Amino acid sequence: MGDLTLKSPAFDDGERIPETYGYTDANVNPPLEIDGVPDDAESLALIVDDPDAKEPAGKVWDHWVVWNVPPETATIPEDWDAADASEGTNDFGDHGYGGPNPPDTEHTYRFELYALDTTLELGPDADADDLESAIEGHVLAQTRLEGTYPA
Template identity: 70%
Template sequence: MTRRTITTALVTILAGCFGGFGGPGDSGGGNGDGDNPALARATQRGDLRLTSPAFGDGERIPDRYGRGERDVNPPLEIEGVPDDADSLALVVDDSDAVEPAGRIWVHWLVWNVPPETTTIPEDWEAAGAVEGENDFGGVGYGGPSPPDAEHTYRFKAYALDAVFDLEAGASADDLGAAMDGHVTAQTQLTGTYPP
């Protein structure tokens, strides 16, 4: 066996062991659900940007958006949507709240957002879009509610080259399967929230 053959074999073995990292469905996440593009970290791709007038990237999310307070989504601003995007999707999750099964806690799933959307107002009704099931068992936004310590919440936006035929209340797995191979740009905004 040559050195090249051994090196190739080792690379293949390592790729199999760490298949959730850097594979086609992974956006660079390393915290559970790496094969689900809806739940992986949305490493910057393209010019798409997501910001909020309520908090800056990495800053504290105001109390009123928490589950124990008003429990409404914060306002969001979207920029840099590719011209060829057919729709947008939004995902909010808590990668610090990985369940025993290794799943990331889902706070909000929204898809089929019109690509010309530039503003998501506070307490948005998701007009023209479809919302999925959060891990509180409801459909729509479920605010931060960390049980133990300050958690970091990921607000992710995706530009997609498709419109999905998913019914309201679909799961993160359903959305991830639909998104696979259709993400043309993505971005992420993070915010923290204490217990």
């Protein structure tokens, strides 16, 4: 869907996420670079999750839930202060970013970016399920960046 791209100067797609971004290390988000946002996008949304957590945790673990990112955003810096956007609750029960923290083996983490034709009215306690429901029917383009993190 479209030419939307998401990259990180900290790791290449499919490669290892540096340990500093882990939950038990600095626990700050890696820097991200966004390109190809459709001209008619009203906002961006981002979900970072761990589908490999299904076995140990019983669910896909949500690490970061962000919406209403301005569509002109080209860079999300490391340890981003999301003052111009909204952050929801992750599965650690925290508001904002919660880094990789696999309990067993190496896991793959998905950074899923969506360009939307609207801005969203969600409260600060919204989680990834709430965001996914809210964006239904509003996605103009989407892309994914993946990285692995050691146990």
